[in-house]
Amino acid sequence: MTISRRTLIGSAATGAAVAAMPLGRARAAGGKSIKIAVISDFSGPYRDDGGPTSVACVEQAVADFGATQKGYDVTVLKGDHQNKPDVGTALARQFYDQGVDLVIDVPNTAVAIAINGVAHDKNRAFIDSGAAGSSLTDKFCNAQSIHWTYDTYMLAQSTGGAMVKAGGKSWFFVTANYAFGHLLHDQTAAVVKSHGGTVVGNVNYPFPQTTDFSSFLIQAESSGAQVLGLANAGADTVNSIKQAHQFGLTKKMKIAGLLVFINDVHGMGLEIAQDLILTESFYWNLNDRTRAFTKRVLPRTPNNYPCMDQAGCYSGTLHFLKTVHAMNNMAAVKNGAELVAAMKKMPTDDDAFGKAHIREDGRFMCTAYLFKVKKPGESKIPWDYYNLLASTPANKAYMPMSEETACKLIKT
């Protein structure tokens, strides 16, 4: 019994993951060749927030851009990083060496930071949509990478700030014990304190081995705090909220799901998820443009509506292709720094996020929307889950560039 299951999975799967397959291809005879690789979680806890639906969104962007008509031969590849930085790094190296022009998605902050370094070494473009860590545009920022959809700072400002303003002054945190959880906890705690609130306790629980959160929930309850801050994601968040519901915590405390995707809400069901406060930068049913985008992409992903991460893959790919077209110089496209600099110069506009832009440090500047999950009776159509509470403009939602930022790209 000395063989650990995880070691076995690791060694068996590294081989499997690297054997990535080409997926879609928009071919124009004698067209200019572009390769995009979606590196995501295709088998683990973040699969529904990224994975196949991210690929569908990237393919939708290729179609909406009209690649074939404009004379491009676009290949979309995919690779499963299995939430392991070493697997992700190997995949990214292999893809870039095969001539991939853009790596996109990469949920999981640890893997994202690793691939961020590879993109820099190879001087190729990298758009991260799925990872949360704000360190990607701070400590780890570089000229080849863009952080697209959201980050821990924005989640802390939007969800944390709103809950404190609504009277939730004392907080108890349940935190996943790794880089992402700590970042989310620290930044939210800072927001709570800056609004005059207090943090009465925090539990760092082992990630990813925890399925039962009742002990931590009881500790949260006995602390007397008004708000339970969940600095975790995916199945952990679902388990925490489901069990908080069982213990009747929802009647005594407000729950702040600091990172919840619509797919998690779908997994919990509205009976459990109702009244939860959360932040996303995209919701399919937000306006006419988001609905139009969703209607186009759904045939490619019938059972899973896109969340902000996946919509970010669409938006990022579309902007990348528009920039490539505008540059009209395939040699320059192969230079990651030059390509990303051009992407930063051009404002973005698409159905998922509307008009936005990319900041000097690689931060995509989009609005953060604060949502409250509907009650079962309020939901009229499939995946009709959110009521919009507030929106935070990009310049308020993201960490200001001047302050505390360690990004070397910014000349002060």
Add this chain to the structure above:
Amino acid sequence: MMMIFGKPAPLLFGQLLLGIINGSFYAMLSLGLAIIFGLLRVINFAHGALFMVGAFVTWGLFHYVGIGFWPALLIAPVIVASLGLGIERGLIRFTYKLDILYGLLLTFGLALVLEGLFTNGFGSSGVAYNAPDLLSGVVNLGFMFLPVYRGFVIFAAIVICTAVWFIIEKTRLGALLRAATENPSLVQAFGVNVPRLIALTFAGGVGLAGLAGVLAAPLYSVNPNMGSALIDTVFAVVVIGGMGSIGGAILTGFGLGIIQGFTEVFYPPASSVVVFAVMAIVLLTRPAGLFGKAA
């Protein structure tokens, strides 16, 4: 308020109870593993995946057929056991004559296949399943509010564990099973169909995993990875209890649940490691496990 080691007493009583609840799952899962290992000498790595299948079958029965929790308590384990029967007859029986590692690798592969199939079919964020109305709500125990359903889980686990222990240790069927593993050819000579007995034992052990899955469905997120999160701990329970010891698996399951519960109060980051620390200590002092017979 009374304090014990700097923590409020009610909080610790609460943890004790929660520890017993988690221990219930460890006990039920390690029981199935211990039976399969004790009688078949197969290290069943697919146990966690079959636990997950049990939970999904429960959800599926309600979602597609409208069958609720109570009938599912019977139907789902039978479905999982039939799946187990197929797995044993179709695959595992070919590994009996080989080194024990082949069975381990085969079941490990099966676990990956099952998890992969369910991830493809249902996604990774899981499906919603709520406790039956009769068992929803909470009761005030004075020191904590206990969800009724969790109380039911303890009760169910104790009944199930006692019944299984009784069948294996005290009945004629159990005696036959134990005899068949000691000396299959002799038992066969007495006219007992040993291969069938072994197949049914495997199905029974796997059915227990399915039953634990039914009980887990209202508690945890029903997702394809739910079994793999538990299985490491459950294997540690089996090793600590003594490989193949039925009573050992049950007592260790509850005991470790309690130890883990207290760790979650005093030093939460260590709560997943503590089980393996205990395992290391036990293996150093009693290599055959707490209740195992020395080889």
